[in-house]
Amino acid sequence: MALVTFSSPDYKDKTVYAVAGSHTESLLKLAKEHKIPVHHDCQDGECGNCLVRVTSVDSKQRMGYHLTDKEQTVLRHLGKLTREDIDRLALDDMPSEWRLACQMIVRDEDILVEY
Secondary structure, eight states, X not given: OEEEEEEETTEEEEEEEEOTTOXXXXXXXXXXXXXXXXXXXXSSSSSOTTEEEEEEOSSOOOOSSOOOHXXXXXXXXXXXXXXXXXXXHHHHTOOOSEEETTTOBOOSSOEEEEO
């Protein structure tokens, strides 16, 4: 079971459990289930309103699956990633710290999500 800590300067930090092995729950779905006010609009990776910063707090340091094509496009548009960053991330086999909560699938690792 993974521990996901949601942190915001406007709200008290909240740590919740993510079901280990489900690999179907997005960060946004997890936040909504626990009434954590992560901003969102489209919930489909098109608008970028659910932008979060994700860091690993355990030794696995995987931080979810790789960026989806939608995430790459939106994160580039928001100025969080460059084409060079995307190329480097593909080679390093390490996902970006900037993610869209509606697109990032929670894995079996403890993470900090800043929103």
